Amino acid sequence: MSGRGPGRRPRPAAHADHLLAVDLGAREHYADAALYDHEYRRRRADVRWYRDLARRVLGGPGAILELGCGSGRVTVALARDGHRVTALDQSAPMLAALEARRARLPPSVRERIEPVRGDLRDFALRRRFPLVIAPFNVLEHLYTRVELAACLRAVRRHLAPGGVLAFDVQLPDPGWLARDPARRWARTRFTHPTTGQRTWYSTSHHYDPVSQIAIIHLYYEPERGGREQVVLLSQRKYFPAELEALLAHAGFRVVEHGGDFAGAPLGPGAESQVVVCTVAPRSSTGSRRGGRRAPARPRR
Numbered sequence: 047m048s049g050r051g052p053g054r055r056p057r058p059a060a061h062a063d064h065l066l067a068v069d070l071g072a073r074e075h076y077a078d079a080a081l082y083d084h085e086y087r088r089r090r091a092d093v094r095w096y097r098d099l100a101r102r103v104l105g106g107p108g109a110i111l112e113l114g115c116g117s118g119r120v121t122v123a124l125a126r127d128g129h130r131v132t133a134l135d136q137s138a139p140m141l142a143a144l145e146a147r148r149a150r151l152p153p154s155v156r157e158r159i160e161p162v163r164g165d166l167r168d169f170a171l172r173r174r175f176p177l178v179i180a181p182f183n184v185l186e187h188l189y190t191r192v193e194l195a196a197c198l199r200a201v202r203r204h205l206a207p208g209g210v211l212a213f214d215v216q217l218p219d220p221g222w223l224a225r226d227p228a229r230r231w232a233r234t235r236f237t238h239p240t241t242g243q244r245t246w247y248s249t250s251h252h253y254d255p256v257s258q259i260a261i262i263h264l265y266y267e268p269e270r271g272g273r274e275q276v277v278l279l280s281q282r283k284y285f286p287a288e289l290e291a292l293l294a295h296a297g298f299r300v301v302e303h304g305g306d307f308a309g310a311p312l313g314p315g316a317e318s319q320v321v322v323c324t325v326a327p328r329s330s331t332g333s334r335r336g337g338r339r340a341p342a343r344p345r346r
């Protein structure tokens with residue numbers, strides 16, 4: 047079978063290539079933690095928001111499970127605020143960067159961070175937390191409905207009664223999704239923190255409207271010549287109504303669904319979807335009740 051059209055399946059080889067690209071795209075962007083930290087060094091508003099949320103939900107120092115902690119951008123700020131953070135990630139380079147960051151912290155802060163190597167889609171920590179967070183597009187690494195459901199089941203197993211799940215993912219931008227995959231975008235020049243070379247950066251991407259997965263290519267081209275490095279990043283795009291339905295299906299009740307980290311409502315042009323949810327209470331018939339309500343303060 048080949049080609050596209052109603053009833054046609056993708057060719058097996060093309061499908062295998064797609065799956066490989068998706069898998070590589072969950073890892074390659076995180077292989078160079080120094081580069082990651084350099085690229086996102088100015089991203090601060092989300093860190094402030096997660097710190098405020100922890101204060102709001104926990105009322106004082108408490109225990110937090112952070113999924114997809116990376117090199118600890120958010121983790122360290124929360125630990126400095128007095129919280130104990132169990133920080134889970136699958137990437138060895140990102141966890142090594144977190145360890146290096148931890149080593150530079152005062153002992154009292156360092157001890158509040160517990161790094162854990164694990165997979166979002168299936169983890170068992172044998173503990174419950176009043177707050178579970180997944181900052182900065184982590185859930186976009188769950189590529190199918192089954193993967194998202196598995197992660198949300200694991201989250202529910204780890205939430206204390208009345209506990210809160212908070213995360214942010216991007217608001218899909220139809221203009222960006224439809225861009226010509228043959229073109230390169232966002233061309234800028236910077237000094238690469240790992241190679242020390244002046245480097246041209248650009249991106250291209252291909253979005254598949256059926257799987258809702260964008261395969262992004264990040265290009266790093268040394269200015270003075272040499273091999274161009276191509277890094278894959280794959281992201282599952284979640285549309286807002288779909289996301290609320292998936293969360294409801296997994297037994298969560300959305301209590302906040304904002305458009306940025308400064309409190310703007312979700313609307314056209316928003317970059318992020320900032321989501322806070324709790325486990326939906328069971329009705330007398332045993333089904334979960336939908337609708338929205340204010341977040342209750344969980345028991346610590």
Ligand SMILES: C[S@@+](CC[C@H](N)C(=O)[O-])C[C@H]1O[C@@H](n2cnc3c(N)ncnc32)[C@H](O)[C@@H]1O
Pocket residue numbers: 072076113114115116117118119120134135136137140164165166167180181182183184187
């Ligand atoms: C965009 S980064 C966000 C890192 C960090 N939360 C931050 O705000 O800087 C996404 C993180 O999710 C991790 N990740 C991706 N897929 C994962 C999986 N299946 N299980 C655990 N971690 C995963 C990556 O290794 C990476 O560190």
